Amino acid sequence: MKTGDVIQFSAGALSGYPTRTFLMILAMAIGVASVILLTALGEGARRYVTNEFTSLGTYLLIVLPGRSETTGGPPPLLGQTPRDLTLEDALSLTRHSAIRRVAPITVGSAPVSWKHRDREVTVLGSTEALFEIRHLSMAQGKFIPAGDPTRGPAVCVIGYKLKRELFGNQSPLGQWVRIGERRFRVIGELAKKGQSLGLDMGDVVVVPVASAQTLFNTSSLFRILVQANGRDAVPRAKETILTAIRERHEGEDDVTVITQDALLSTFDRILKTMTLSVAGIAAISLSVAGILIMNVMLIAVSQRTSEVGLLKAIGAPNIQIIRLFLAESAILSLIGAGFGVILAFLGTWGLVRVFPRFPFTVPIWALCAAVFVALVTGLVFGVMPARRAAKLDPVQALSRR
Amino acid sequence: MIHLAGIERTFLVGDEAVNALSNVNFTVRQGEYVAIMGPSGSGKSTLLNIIGLLDRPDKGIYTLENLNTTELTDDQRASMRRNKIGFVFQFFHLVPRLTAAENVELPMILADVDSATRKFRVQEALSSLGLSDRTKHRPDQLSGGQRQRVAIARATIMQPDVILADEPTGNLDRTSGIEVIRILEDLNHKGMTLIMVTHDPDLSKRAARRVQLADGNIATDTGGF
Numbered sequence: 001m002k003t004g005d006v007i008q009f010s011a012g013a014l015s016g017y018p019t020r021t022f023l024m025i026l027a028m029a030i031g032v033a034s035v036i037l038l039t040a041l042g043e044g045a046r047r048y049v050t051n052e053f054t055s056l057g058t059y060l061l062i063v064l065p066g067r068s069e070t071t072g073g074p075p076p077l078l079g080q081t082p083r084d085l086t087l088e089d090a091l092s093l094t095r096h097s098a099i100r101r102v103a104p105i106t107v108g109s110a111p112v113s114w115k116h117r118d119r120e121v122t123v124l125g126s127t128e129a130l131f132e133i134r135h136l137s138m139a140q141g142k143f144i145p146a147g148d149p150t151r152g153p154a155v156c157v158i159g160y161k162l163k164r165e166l167f168g169n170q171s172p173l174g175q176w177v178r179i180g181e182r183r184f185r186v187i188g189e190l191a192k193k194g195q196s197l198g199l200d201m202g203d204v205v206v207v208p209v210a211s212a213q214t215l216f217n218t219s220s221l222f223r224i225l226v227q228a229n230g231r232d233a234v235p236r237a238k239e240t241i242l243t244a245i246r247e248r249h250e251g252e253d254d255v256t257v258i259t260q261d262a263l264l265s266t267f268d269r270i271l272k273t274m275t276l277s278v279a280g281i282a283a284i285s286l287s288v289a290g291i292l293i294m295n296v297m298l299i300a301v302s303q304r305t306s307e308v309g310l311l312k313a314i315g316a317p318n319i320q321i322i323r324l325f326l327a328e329s330a331i332l333s334l335i336g337a338g339f340g341v342i343l344a345f346l347g348t349w350g351l352v353r354v355f356p357r358f359p360f361t362v363p364i365w366a367l368c369a370a371v372f373v374a375l376v377t378g379l380v381f382g383v384m385p386a387r388r389a390a391k392l393d394p395v396q397a398l399s400r401r
Numbered sequence: 402m403i404h405l406a407g408i409e410r411t412f413l414v415g416d417e418a419v420n421a422l423s424n425v426n427f428t429v430r431q432g433e434y435v436a437i438m439g440p441s442g443s444g445k446s447t448l449l450n451i452i453g454l455l456d457r458p459d460k461g462i463y464t465l466e467n468l469n470t471t472e473l474t475d476d477q478r479a480s481m482r483r484n485k486i487g488f489v490f491q492f493f494h495l496v497p498r499l500t501a502a503e504n505v506e507l508p509m510i511l512a513d514v515d516s517a518t519r520k521f522r523v524q525e526a527l528s529s530l531g532l533s534d535r536t537k538h539r540p541d542q543l544s545g546g547q548r549q550r551v552a553i554a555r556a557t558i559m560q561p562d563v564i565l566a567d568e569p570t571g572n573l574d575r576t577s578g579i580e581v582i583r584i585l586e587d588l589n590h591k592g593m594t595l596i597m598v599t600h601d602p603d604l605s606k607r608a609a610r611r612v613q614l615a616d617g618n619i620a621t622d623t624g625g626f
Contacts, residue, residue, distance in 0.1 A: 001510055001511055001513065002510075002513060005510045009510070012498060012499070013498070015498075016497075016498035306492075306494055307496050309494070310494045310496065311507075311511070312455070312479070312482075313453070313455060313482060313488045313494075314482065314483065314488070314507060314508045314511060314555070315479050315480060315481075315482040315483025315484070315486075315508065315511055315512070315559075316479060316483075316511050317475065317476040317479040317480070318475055318476070318479075319476070320479075320511065394455045394456075395450050395455050395456050398455075398490065398494060
């Protein structure tokens with residue numbers, strides 16, 4: 001029997017029982033769609049986190065005061081630090097070849113007011129290096145000018161949200177705002193960038209680091225952001241930072257250096273595992289569909305006993321009977337998988353409309369795997385009914401009407 | 402051409418072994434017209450199934466065209482059924498979802514005949530049986546006589562040497578029964594061996610040779626050797 005004839009015969013047999021065929025295709029479609037959709041969700045989460053990290057800046061190292069054991073234990077809490085990070089620590093790092101940029105950061109919260117409007121916002125003390133390291137861009141004006149970081153001119157750069165709330169549609173450039181007890185001249189407005197790891201860059205005011213230290217009456221830094229000289233330089237930069245700070249802190253390892261790559265690869269691994277396990281759970285629904293196919297094919301065999309008997313009487317060998325029934329299961333799974341793929345794409349499309357910021361994508365490997373698993377399921381669960389059909393005794397099968 | 406020697410067939414009914422056939426010796430030559438008769442349970446259907454290679458004897462040797470069929474594998478037996486034997490059943494056994502033409506085409510699909518030849522031969526066979534206007538009808542749209550004629554077209558489409566008919570008129574009225582028998586006899590005149598199981602004495606009288614079975618044995622045989 002030719003392959004085309006097998007397919008035609010089996011497809012004909014399936015269309016002879018439309019309700020049953022429809023239900024089986026539906027079961028298979030739901031199984032395939034859930035595998036693809038859940039994988040898309042997991043993959044979307046992974047890409048979302050990766051994007052967030054990338055927007056933090058490239059080849060980034062974060063220096064935190066306090067020592068955290070790499071073998072575990074609780075993260076360093078405030079007050080445990082024996083020695084604060086200082087502006088001098090940060091400046092000492094700029095002279096090394098592995099390091100391209102260094103941005104010291106002081107963070108505090110202070111009321112910002114202009115005329116009668118008053119807002120409590122996050123005040124970020126830093127240098128001009130922050131602009132490049134965090135990939136900021138300006139809506140208007142200039143960022144904090146380069147210069148001696150130990151001196152703090154009274155200038156500030158405000159986030160777009162703050163600008164809107166304080167100034168409305170007026171230009172903020174050249175205006176004097178009051179931050180805490182001091183007055184600063186606005187020299188620029190940050191462009192809209194969105195959130196980056198929890199800190200909304202629209203709702204901040206950036207001032208020179210020395211000004212911030214004076215403002216909050218502190219000499220310590222919240223952290224130091226370091227940009228390495230390329231991806232390969234990241235480990236070298238980390239070593240350099242640790243050595244330099246140790247020298248300055250009288251031989252004590254009292255800082256922690258987090259590299260962005262390490263964080264990123266950890267999250268990447270976690271989210272990949274999560275995606276796979278979610279896809280695995282969804283695959284259970286595929287096997288349920290497979291059992292359904294087996295069940296329904298068994299019914300089909302017993303309903304079509306006399307047809308099988310006839311096929312044997314007119315000379316179909318056992319292997320041919322098996323092939324005919326397997327072809328039916330395969331056609332069912334493939335059509336089901338096809339509808340499942342369509343369903344999954346509709347679902348993804350819907351999710352993208354509801355959550356436009358979340359990067360849902362259907363990974364090609366998940367698509368291929370789901371269709372392949374559907375076909376294998378159909379064939380594996382089709383074997384038993386097909387063998388049962390082939391084993392039928394033709395005399396018995398034909399003795400029924 | 403058909404030669405059975407010492408054929409035995411036993412069925413287990415519950416714990417009891419029932420001898421459907423015991424020590425049957427039977428020879429049919431090419432082109433014969435044989436009617437097999439007997440009360441129900443006498444083993445006539447079993448005999449026909451063994452001749453048609455649907456059933457295997459427990460003992461004895463069955464030779465079909467000088468080939469000892471008892472030594473053949475299932476696939477070889479299937480191939481012989483495909484090419485040498487045509488079955489006509491009391492309940493027609495047409496595939497209900499297929500049209501008349503598709504039912505007749507089925508044996509040729511199994512035998513890998515190419516599509517164009519298939520279509521041509523189906524049309525030829527159906528029109529020679531007066532069914533050329535019924536090719537697209539499904540079995541439930543055909544009368545009993547028409548269904549049996551479709552079944553005969555299917556049984557003969559591969560040009561078999563033997564036609565085995567199990568009560569071919571058992572489900573038909575008198576007129577269409579006679580019509581079906583005439584068609585079968587016609588095929589017999591053209592050289593096909595016709596073996597027919599029946600318990601209608603009028604029908605059996607038309608056969609050149611009559612075999613009477615009783616309790617799994619041949620009681621009388623008008624053309625025996």
